[in-house]
Amino acid sequence: MTGVAPRTLAAPLIGGAARVALGVLWLIEGVIKLRAGFGAPDILLVADSAANNSRVPDYFAPMGELMRALSGLFGVGIPLLELALGVLLIIGVIPRIAALASIGTLALYWSADQLAAQYPLMLVLAAVVLAIPRSGEWSLPALVRRRRDRSVPEPRRV
DSSP: OOSOOHHHHHHHHHHHHHHHHHHHHHHHHHHHHHHTTOOHHHHHHHHHHHHTOTTSOGGGHHHHHHHHHTHHHHHHHHHHHHHHHHHHHHHTSSHHHHHHHHHHHHHHHHHTTOOOTTHHHHHHHHHHHHHOTTTTSSSHHHHHHHHHHHHSOOOOOO
C-alpha cells in the first residue's frame, strides 16, 4: 500500500470517471451529427418547431430567431462544439469550464424541446464534475505536470 487513504483517491476517481463519461457522450453526439450531415436545414427545423411548440418557453424566442438568421453557422458550430467539449473533457483540459458549457448547451437543447434520452445523465455527470474540484486530477495536463515536476531537479542547499 502506498499510504494514500482510499478516501483521498475516491473523489478524483469519481470526478475523473464522470468527466470522461461525459466527454465520451459528447463525442458520440458530435460524431452522430457529423456522420448524418447535420447542418443549416437541421437548425431551421429545430428553430421552426420551437416557434410552434407550446412546451418551448417564451425566453427561447430570441434564440430561435438567431438560429434562423445564422442557421449555417449553428449547423456547423453545434457538432464542432459537441466534439470540442468531448475532447476537452476526456483529456481533462479546463474540465470545470467544459462541464459548465455542457450544462449551458444542454439547457439550450432542453429550451428548444430537444430532449434525448442521454441528456439527463449528461447533466448529472456535468454536475459531478463541477461538484468535485479534483475531477481533473487524473488527466493529461495533470500527468504532464507530475512528470515535469519530477524531472525538475531540486535546488542544491549550500
